Amino acid sequence: MNRKLVISLGAAAIIGLIALFFYGIYFASDPKSIPSALIGTKATDFTTITFLEDRQITLSQFKGKPVIVNFWASWCVACRQEAHIIEAAHQRWTPKGAVFIGIAINDERAASLGFIAKYGKSYLLAPDDLTGNISLNYGVTAVPETFFVDPEGIIRHKVLGAVNGRDIDQFISKYIQ
Amino acid sequence: MKFVKSPIIALVIALFFFTTPAIADEALEHKVKELAHQLRCPTCQALSVKESEAGLATNMKTKIREMLVEGKSDEQVLQFFVDRYGEWILRSPPKTGTNLLLWLAPGVLTAFAAFSVIFVLKSKPKKANKTLKPLSDAEKAKIDQALDDIS
Numbered sequence: 330m331n332r333k334l335v336i337s338l339g340a341a342a343i344i345g346l347i348a349l350f351f352y353g354i355y356f357a358s359d360p361k362s363i364p365s366a367l368i369g370t371k372a373t374d375f376t377t378i379t380f381l382e383d384r385q386i387t388l389s390q391f392k393g394k395p396v397i398v399n400f401w402a403s404w405c406v407a408c409r410q411e412a413h414i415i416e417a418a419h420q421r422w423t424p425k426g427a428v429f430i431g432i433a434i435n436d437e438r439a440a441s442l443g444f445i446a447k448y449g450k451s452y453l454l455a456p457d458d459l460t461g462n463i464s465l466n467y468g469v470t471a472v473p474e475t476f477f478v479d480p481e482g483i484i485r486h487k488v489l490g491a492v493n494g495r496d497i498d499q500f501i502s503k504y505i506q
Numbered sequence: 507m508k509f510v511k512s513p514i515i516a517l518v519i520a521l522f523f524f525t526t527p528a529i530a531d532e533a534l535e536h537k538v539k540e541l542a543h544q545l546r547c548p549t550c551q552a553l554s555v556k557e558s559e560a561g562l563a564t565n566m567k568t569k570i571r572e573m574l575v576e577g578k579s580d581e582q583v584l585q586f587f588v589d590r591y592g593e594w595i596l597r598s599p600p601k602t603g604t605n606l607l608l609w610l611a612p613g614v615l616t617a618f619a620a621f622s623v624i625f626v627l628k629s630k631p632k633k634a635n636k637t638l639k640p641l642s643d644a645e646k647a648k649i650d651q652a653l654d655d656i657s
Binding site: 332335336338339340342343345346349364365366367402434435459460461462464465466467468469470471 | 548549561562564565566568569572588589590591592594611612615616618619621622623625626629
């Protein structure tokens with residue numbers, strides 16, 4: 330057997346092993362960027378009743394408008410950071426036709442209401458059901474998590490962690506001037 | 507005799523009706539745990555859904571239980587979560603396609619690296635023998651002369 334060839338292939342195998350090791354540690358498992366299997370797919374329709382107006386809302390009733398669906402909880406620290414950001418974006422864009430929905434998950438109703446009052450949230454805010462079907466259908470991994478749904482009802486983008494106003498503006502301005 | 511038998515039969519019937527749902531519940535809970543063990547907790551990823559007490563993991567266990575009660579198979583339950591979270595949610599991804607390559611690559615590479623090292627170590631002496639040239643007559647004569655000089 331050709332000794333040089335075996336040495337070259339052996340060296341390549343060792344380099345490959347080292348490369349796999351570093352890929353696994355540094356690139357293959359970033360917990361902050363969990364890919365969503367739902368990007369580019371139709372957003373699952375849901376129905377819930379809002380906290381403030383006691384009004385039944387269904388995602389599909391907003392077809393034709395860009396929708397921001399934000400999952401939050403009163404006990405979540407990052408949700409406090411983004412509360413004003415989403416409320417400000419709602420004030421900017423809802424009069425022009427965008428829709429903002431906040432779904433509270435794994436939260437006590439009284440705590441959710443307290444959070445809404447404390448941070449002056451005024452968009453469509455509603456609880457998930459008892460099983461958590463809405464958040465499970467969206468593959469939510471933690472709160473806060475925000476889904477950007479286009480006017481056709483397709484999920485175009487997801488943000489894990491506190492969302493920023495620039496992302497919201499960029500997304501909505503594609504559909505509304 | 508009838509008097510003796512009837513309470514016993516009544517007891518057996520009562521036991522049957524009281525214990526059957528308990529056994530069914532136990533079997534259901536066992537199945538829920540089994541499936542929850544195969545899923546990764548989305549919030550605390552080092553744990554399985556079974557081990558995790560996070561809110562989302564609790565919701566997932568409830569969902570698994572609901573689906574099993576509805577008559578869904580194990581595969582349907584797992585697929586429900588894969589469809590929404592991706593294969594990432596499975597603690598042991600299926601060994602097909604790219605996954606299979608990733609499963610096999612470390613073993614194959616390690617085996618090949620080990621084979622190469624063994625091959626190189628074993629072939630070294632042979633190579634040394636091959637490079638030795640036989641002594642020429644002049645060299646042999648020189649050595650003999652040197653030996654004679656010493657003695």
